[in-house]
Amino acid sequence: MLNDYLRRHDGVLTLEHARELGMTRQAVNRRVRSGQWRQLSRGVFFVDDRPLTEAARIRAAVWGYGPRAVASGLAAAWWHGFTRFAPADVEVTVPRSSSGRCRAGSRLRRRDLAPADVVEQDGLAMTAPALTAVEAAVRRGGGPKIMDTALFGDLDVRDLWRAHLRNKGRYGSPAARRLLQAASDGTRSAAERLLVKHLRTAGITGWKTNYPVGRYKVDFAFLAAKVVIEIDGLAFHSSTDDFHHDRVRQNDIMLLGWQVLRFTWLDLTEYPDRVIAIINHAIRA
Structure with a gap:
């Protein structure tokens, strides 16, 4: 069960996941001390018998902020296939009520997302494709190409507008609105x-x-x-x-x-x- 779980989750697991698989904290600690597992952040581990892929790095960054954290911005865009390259810093969104500081290698956003704006892929929570396309397009290192790529898939401009309007007032909202206007009929x-x-x-x-x-x-x-x-x-x-x-x-x-x-x-x-x-x-x- 453990090997199957690690295969499906890029070699990353949390302490809570290990417990669900029947492992004790002591068993986890023994693997860390022996060098079999590497602790990437508090309560998040990587089985060091494989390369640390971009997917593993993003997954570990998100899981390090707890069960209510989701990947967002360019990290979510990479996971959805809207961009070829994963960002150096992983953007993570957590609820406003969450505590804790931002960690190295990540960018933390505090906000409450509507259920329609969160999806899960391969066990990782992230912003839904429409919101991801709208937000990642205006991030540094993003650009209109991300929105263009998203629109080549199953999304249309109305999906993007709905996601934008549910999240008005966020960082980058005016720039996203201008891109959406350019994408809309009649503009x-x-x-x-x-x-x-x-x-x-x-x-x-x-x-x-x-x-x-x-x-x-x-x-x-x-x-x-x-x-x-x-x-x-x-x-x-x-x-x-x-x-x-x-x-x-x-x-x-x-x-x-x-x-x-x-x-x-x-x-x-x-x-x-x-x-x-x-x-x-x-x-x-």
Whole structure:
């Protein structure tokens, strides 16, 4: 039973878990003294016959704050698969009434979460995917790509808005609201305004906005070069019907002799220099 438990929980267990498996405190202490187990924090142990993985490190950090602690922020984002790299410091959320100080290797947040905002995966409690995406996107080291990745999965923008509104007033809330507005239907204009700013800063001229091409109005058109730029909102991929309509539209415009470039909110916020370079290449070809 012990080996099976350790296999399923990354080699990490707490004193309480050990007791549930029939071990005494004395038995745990003997394993620590012999070097078989390593104590990572008060009441949390790692069986030192395997590598200390990122999953083990995050699990140990969260369990070190007690049974009501949950992983949050970039730590939860990594566990949900929204980002490739685990953060150096593990963000842990505990109830407001909890006592104790923040420990090395972690960042502690005190707040009360609604049941809808907490899930359990592989025995570890963490913020639910929607709240995780909203919060991790505005953390240092996060960014719009996290929200974009989350929206490629089972979430849609409405899920993210509901999680955001349940947790208004938290750290990073205004920045999260701006990202959600960029992801919501009808707010593609925010991305268009951002591209206008980039074009003007780069000194690129000769474009018109909302220009008619065939039976469509395109976001940007360079008439002399016959180049069209279409802007996709952060959640442009969230609807299969929208995706299909955009491809039909793009093909029709290309058949009229126009080159079509597509950029996303992520492109405009994270890679503006690359966007400008592509546009310059297209209009000068």
